[in-house]
Amino acid sequence: MILEMKNIVKTFGPVEALKDVSFTTQPGEIHGLLGENGAGKTTLMNVLAGTFPPDSGAIVIDGNVVGGMTPAKANTLKIRFIHQELNLCNDLSVYQNMFLGEEYAKHAWKVDKHRELEHAQKVLDSMNSGIKATTVVGELDTAQKQMVEIARALLFSSELIIMDEPTTALNNREIMKLFAIMENLKKEGVTFIYISHKMPEIFHICDRYTVLRDGAFIQSGDIRDIDDHKATELLVGKRFVQAHIKDGITTTISDEVVLKATALQGKTFRNVSFSLHPGEIVVFTGLQGSGTDELATSLFGATELEKGTIETKRGPLNLKDIRTVMRSGIAMIPRNRKERGILPDLNIRTNNSLAYLVAKHKSLLVNQRKEHDRFERSRKRMNIRVRGDLDPITSLSGGNQQKVILSRWLEITADVYIMDNPTQGIDVGAKFAIYKLVVELAATGKAVLFFTSEYPEIQQLADRCVVLYKGEVAAQLSRAEISEVTIMEYSTGTHRGNLE
Amino acid sequence: MNGLAMKDMDWKGNWRNITTNYSHWLSFILLMVVAIIVSPAFLSWNNLTNLFVQGSVVGICAMGMSLIISAVMIDLSVGSSVALLSGLGVLVLNSTHSLTLTILFCMGGGMIVGLVNGLLVTKGRIAPFIVTLATMSAWRSVINQLGQGGPFTVDNTMYTRFRNIAAGRFLGVPHLMIFLILISFVTAMLMSKTKFGTYVYAVGSNQQAARLSGIHVNRVKTLIFVYAGTLYGLAAFLLASRLTSIQAASAGSGYEMDAIAAVAIGGTSMDGGKGKILGTFLGVLMLRIINTVLIMANVPPFLNGLVTGVIIIVAVLAQSTKKGR
Helix, strand or coil: CCEEEEEEEEEECCEEEEEEEEEEECCCCEEEEECCCCCCHHHHHHHHCCCCCCCEEEEEECCEEECCCCHHHHHHCCEEEECCCCCCCCCCEHHHHHCCCCCCECCCCCECHHHHHHHHHHHHHHCCCCCCCCCEHHHCCHHHHHHHHHHHHHHCCCCEEEEECCCCCCCHHHHHHHHHHHHHHHHCCCEEEEECCCHHHHHHHCCEEEEEECCEEEEEEEHHHCCHHHHHHHHHCHHHHCCCCCCCCCCCCCCCCCEEEEEEECCCCCCEEEEECCCCEEEEECCCCCCHHHHHHHCCCCCCCCEEEEEECCEECCCCCHHHHHHCCEEEECCCHHHHHCCCCCEHHHHHHHHHHHHCCCCCECCHHHHHHHHHHHHHHHCCCCCCCCCEHHHCCHHHHHHHHHHHHHCCCCCEEEEECCCCCCCHHHHHHHHHHHHHHHHCCCEEEEECCCHHHHHHHCCEEEEEECCEEEEEEEHHHCCHHHHHHHHHCCCCCCCC | CCHHHHHHHHHHHHHHHHHHHCHHHHHHHHHHHHHHHHCHHHHCHHHHHHHHHHHHHHHHHHHHHHHHHHCCCCCCCHHHHHHHHHHHHHHHHHHHCCHHHHHHHHHHHHHHHHHHHHHHHHCCCCCHHHHHHHHHHHHHHHHHHHHCCCEEECCHHHHHHHHHHHHCEECCEEHHHHHHHHHHHHHHHHHHHEHHHHHHHHHHHCHHHHHHCCCCHHHHHHHHHHHHHHHHHHHHHHHHHHHCEEECCCCCCCHHHHHHHHHHHCCCCCCCCCCCHHHHHHHHHHHHHHHHHHHHCCCCHHHHHHHHHHHHHHHHHHHCCCCCC
């Protein structure tokens, strides 16, 4: 299949997600689609798979223009999209999930269970997955679920398979297995579009690449023509590679301890201890499944801690109630803005003042004028672009929404700011605004716990980096020790030792 | 995108904003116009105040329902709760001969009724639909058992004084109208001017985000039911005063549906997060206007439900342009 996407434009409200992007793949190639979060990779693939239509532009397959693409049409064209987030029904068995919507029929209304089972198991075995087709999906771990997603795409003879970050939950051995399967299919003429943030994987498996940045096409070419450094430059743009946010701002980290966590244990992590000093930015990182997600919420009392204690300047922290944690001087900017951050029906002003109202506001009555003034201060400080603070928060771009969420937490003037992937899905400009803010916060003597899986952020921000692997602290690296390679090694478990 | 297209979109957006944000006013005015065309006598003071009087008891319940629906919950137990509280209220009145004790009993009992719903929803982690389905059935059964088929009737000693609460007028304005306006106003202030109101909308808009902002989601939900229950208690007191005789099996029946209808017509989204107290107020009146217009137009009373049903659907359709994109 020769795929051409021509001049694709897609806007979401005020956000231009794709600006005139064109892109071509040849049969039997693995094409790496590169770009930072929010660069438009997933949007482009959603357009290709018919999840939503583009505003303008055309999809041309083997020379024929395909109009009105829908997911069903993409299926008949033998295009498969393996989404980053798992789209499986946990209560159904593996084979039922694999055939969902495309069941083999025995009669007009009866599913041919036997044939489905047999076929599904054959595919699973060919992947050496060790998964039984009759298992209920809910019982599988994340890596296995991801294998099921991939198996689903292999079930029907596909000509184009899109993989969006397929390896986030896989370990090295499983990744190698996946790559072997891809190589085999490639020989049969199957095209892959491969989205990943992990450069070593891109260089290992891809033949060609296309880079997107801020929704615009940047460059396509042969993967052998570029190296790591060049790729990063293309990804983030020169201006940002050279920008060092921490330069010029001197922060003194004092010896005082503002937060001390001892032997924390939750469902997905154990024995995590660290202490935090005023003015310090500590980055926590780890691959999906390493326990960082739960650790972040546990530190704020949002998920229950099984064991361990946290002490602040004001004594042991009571984690039973989020409000108490907030009043003890801890704030948390949650990950996944849409799900956990914004209150979509409320206006910008209320979204901004919510945490303040909860933790600091004494009176039962709310004075709208004061709330307005409060927002105005934040708007100026963080350069939030709004028409009026009574507009719904959903009228803002993702970056500006996130600034409002940050501002919500700055209002309670905490000692410790936990930031759980605060730059997820926002544009590069807003990201840097947030980095700057984080550094400024630290400079005023606040401590920041920054959770992220993106290396550039670690490198930009971290005074210290704690790497989690399989729920345990694999390394605590000082700023001087931080490099993409070391962090990758520790977070994939290829570099052990150095544990104190 | 060029400037012209931008402007065009803005204009469309504004128009859509107006139609969704003020849809309750649009439908209200439309209905008023229809009513006046059908019968100019509609505008008489007597008829207008009658709308409020007839809508008062359900309307007070609908204020509680507005909060419940704003937080994406539902209460099916309105009618049974009102029946229970008004029946018991009559018993209290007959035995104590005190209006104060009776109203305190009704509203206090309402708080308990609400607390039961609230605790079952939050501590019991049962869906509000199921909880209130159960309490709806339970309270009706309790009051039926106590009444043994007969009515709860206010005895002669208190009859006139008690009846005057609902039937009386203050400076020509019926008491029931004053009660409805007062409770609507208090609820509107509660929702727009207090922390609690903000929390209700926050919980209804995104429960997860509300929790992570330190809001005690369960406490807010329980308090919503308690507030609503207190209003049911007041409504029960007024109902008993208005009728002076409470039929255990039928008192208050259908109130939950009328209350939900008023909230929906008033423009509060069933998806929560957006509540319009003024809308609910107008919604209550609109239900009464529909009723009056149909009577004036000699439409068979059995068709009342059909017309109301159609109007609910039309009103909600008019508002639904925004959410489901």
